[in-house]
Amino acid sequence: MDITMHRDASSDTAADHVTITPSILYFGTPVVLLSTENEDGSFNLAPMSSAWALGQVIVLGLDIEGQTGRNLSVRPDMVINLPEPRQWPAVERLASLTGADPMPEYKRGTFRFERAKFEAAGLRPEPSGEVRPPRVAECPIQLEARAARVRTDATDDFLIVEAHVLKVHADPRIVVPGTQHVDPALWSPLIYNFRHYFGLGPELGHTFRSQTPRNPGRADGLR
Template sequence: MATPEHITIEPNVLYVGTPVMLLCTQNADGSNNISPASSYWALEKMLVLGLLADGHAIANLQERPELTVNFPGPELWRHVESIADTTGADPVPEAKSSRYAHERDKFGRAGLTSRASDLVSPPRIRECALQFEAKVHRATQGVGDYFMVEAEVVRVHASPGIVVPGTNHIDPQAWEPTIYSFRHYFGLGAQHGFRPTSDTASHVQLPQPA
């Protein structure tokens, strides 16, 4: 019997493969919060982030609209996971109470190190090779229990090892984000190709087709 080309399914999540981020926001008392996230897209200097409506990150951003977006490498996935079921909210929202616990010191719990930002109040995360400072322009309630946050990147910090020397370009051969796919953490595999508009393609050699 022939296998059908496709079958109809109803997965619980649609995280086909998106980057893992650690968002730093500032609490009302001046302390800092870290929120793991993976709903993200970018257009020029603007980011659109998807955040749960009952999360502490969106509550902070509505009051203090600045954040840093830190991209951990795959080797940091356990650090990310260590705070994935924690919240800066106290008390814990009822909808999260069965799984989440309050954590005031997420930097300590995750074993991560804060570094002062240049243009925004929330800190960056030293261990993340790529870091954005950003300011929120708008947060819009979505159809479901989430917000779409539009933020402008005002400064980018990168480890020298992931930058093409003498340029402002991230080297995709050197940079490896953590990819979140159907609740699993992955790194990147081998490169298969690139767009003609790539800033770094001139020094890339692809394997020749057989």
């Protein structure tokens, strides 16, 4: 009798893995444009991709020597602006700029000092209600927030900021009419995936806790 040995799918998958040492671990996180207040009363605008939400708290991971970290250590107000995928060129225009003066040694030769960040990115500031830093008018979601805790991470290389959200502004086109909910079929964040920019793909499903179950009659895309 011929007996054939079979491995299950999980065994095949595990056997195909290789061990690697990537330089960064940005495995697909939302891009944030963070506006903060400089020591002279002007405003800094910086892109970042280490942000996640826990209830009404946003946890941010920041460069310990950057201007944003310096600002939040002294002036805790901020706006967490979320761009959409088509705004990636504006984000990239900010990527090589720094508001830190003097410039950190590791940025020299690669970054350029720029105080007028909004203008450099081609973005428009608009007043906030609860904090001094302005919102980015073009971003569909803007979170006014205040740093409740700023500390170094386990390696002392980064700052971990716990920001309490005070007010949420949303483009009405992405809000479910008559509710307080963002429509996940109409909102797509800009995603930073191993230093490349992406948007979201088609919806695959929703969790049992969703308060916005998919309506087949709704049209996809930001209208």
